[in-house]
Amino acid sequence: MTATSKLRxxxxxxxxxxxxxxxxxxxxxxxxxxxxxxxRPGAAAxxxxxxxxxxxxxxxxxxxxxxxxxxxxxxVYIPLANHEHAEWTLRAIERGKHVLCEKPMALKVxxxxxxxxxxxxxxxxxxxxxxxxxxxxxxxxxxxxQSSVIGEIxxxxxxxxxxxxxxxxxxxxxPIANGGGAMWDIGCYAIHSARMFIExxxxxxxxxxxxxxxxxxxxxxxxxxxxxxxYAHFDFSFERARRxxxxxxxxxxxxxxxxxxxxxGDVPVISWWTEAGQQCEExxxxxxxxxxxxxxxxxxxLNDTPPLLTLADAKENCRVINAALDSVRSGKLARLTxx
Ligand SMILES: NC(=O)c1ccc[n+]([C@@H]2O[C@H](COP(=O)([O-])OP(=O)(O)OC[C@H]3O[C@@H](n4cnc5c(N)ncnc54)[C@H](OP(=O)(O)O)[C@@H]3O)[C@@H](O)[C@H]2O)c1
Numbered sequence: 001m002t003a004t005s006k007l008r009x010x011x012x013x014x015x016x017x018x019x020x021x022x023x024x025x026x027x028x029x030x031x032x033x034x035x036x037x038x039x040r041p042g043a044a045a046x047x048x049x050x051x052x053x054x055x056x057x058x059x060x061x062x063x064x065x066x067x068x069x070x071x072x073x074x075x076v077y078i079p080l081a082n083h084e085h086a087e088w089t090l091r092a093i094e095r096g097k098h099v100l101c102e103k104p105m106a107l108k109v110x111x112x113x114x115x116x117x118x119x120x121x122x123x124x125x126x127x128x129x130x131x132x133x134x135x136x137x138x139x140x141x142x143x144x145x146q147s148s149v150i151g152e153i154x155x156x157x158x159x160x161x162x163x164x165x166x167x168x169x170x171x172x173x174x175p176i177a178n179g180g181g182a183m184w185d186i187g188c189y190a191i192h193s194a195r196m197f198i199e200x201x202x203x204x205x206x207x208x209x210x211x212x213x214x215x216x217x218x219x220x221x222x223x224x225x226x227x228x229x230x231y232a233h234f235d236f237s238f239e240r241a242r243r244x245x246x247x248x249x250x251x252x253x254x255x256x257x258x259x260x261x262x263x264x265g266d267v268p269v270i271s272w273w274t275e276a277g278q279q280c281e282e283x284x285x286x287x288x289x290x291x292x293x294x295x296x297x298x299x300x301x302l303n304d305t306p307p308l309l310t311l312a313d314a315k316e317n318c319r320v321i322n323a324a325l326d327s328v329r330s331g332k333l334a335r336l337t338x339x
Pocket of ligand 1: 018
């Protein structure tokens with residue numbers, strides 16, 4: 001493999017999610033980990049020692065700007081806190097870096113507009129890090145849908161929940177406007193997966209939520225109405241047993257993806273049924289969707305091809321999330337204007 005066949009990565013932030021991303025960059029055949037930075041002295045070195053102990057020659061920085069000034073770095077992965085994503089994505093773009101930003105890319109649609117304009121100006125690629133989309137199980141679902149086994153899609157239901165450990169409850173200390181709470185953390189996945197196969201404009205959202213004292217949401221349920229009359233039901237919670245699935249009901253039957261947000265060791269399972277009496281279940285090979293996401297993005301940069309997840313998709317998800325939050329606040333249906 002030549003030097004130019006690997007994309008040179010830097011990581012901005014010593015976040016917990018690096019437990020998954022850092023090994024993924026190291027393992028990806030077309031990627032090289034060059035540096036990691038944190039604003040807390042020693043934290044970058046500690047993260048490296050913890051999650052990639054055998055990787056040699058990685059630079060650690062005790063501030064984020066120095067990493068962006070390193071001309072050897074072509075792309076950055078941004079796992080900072082939610083309210084910092086848009087700002088640091090813009091800073092990285094202005095330094096000529098390609099950016100893979102953790103979800104949610106931004107809290108406001110206007111921020112993604114600014115990111116889109118900057119990416120165009122600086123000729124870099126930017127993608128929101130919905131790693132689950134890179135698992136082949138969704139391509140298998142698409143294949144089944146295209147075979148018309150369940151007929152035309154009439155509704156989708158997505159569900160994401162787990163019992164949040166007390167040590168992680170700090171996520172609920174930030175107000176929603178600052179990226180705190182379950183919607184920005186896991187609701188964005190439930191909404192993203194609910195939108196995945198409908199491929200129509202969302203026109204209205206209604207939602208309700210349970211809040212904790214800080215004002216952050218801990219659980220929520222809602223319905224998105226799409227232009228073709230299809231409904232997507234989503235729900236998510238930090239105080240309920242683990243569920244991470246979507247289910248699609250069509251005119252002839254239904255299909256379920258049982259473990260959408262895969263943990264190491266999870267076996268991907270898809271099942272479907274038809275009114276004609278068919279009952280099927282498929283167990284698929286396990287895959288590390290973080291590594292697949294990194295390999296995809298590196299490939300897009302190295303070969304100048306468009307990322308699977310577009311900025312238009314990031315904006316649409318952000319629009320739906322904000323509409324759902326508006327609906328929770330007002331207690332009314334939130335209508336989305338055409339884009
Ligand atoms: N794709 C996934 O599966 C997945 C999973 C979890 C989270 N996420 C996303 O990834 C992002 C990071 O989430 P996370 O849970 O990994 O974040 P986290 O550990 O809370 O860290 C977020 C940022 O806060 C700073 N930080 C970390 N520990 C700190 C501490 N003890 N004191 C002060 N500051 C600290 C770090 O920046 P400095 O190093 O510069 O201080 C870090 O980059 C979020 O946007 C989240 O939505 C994605």
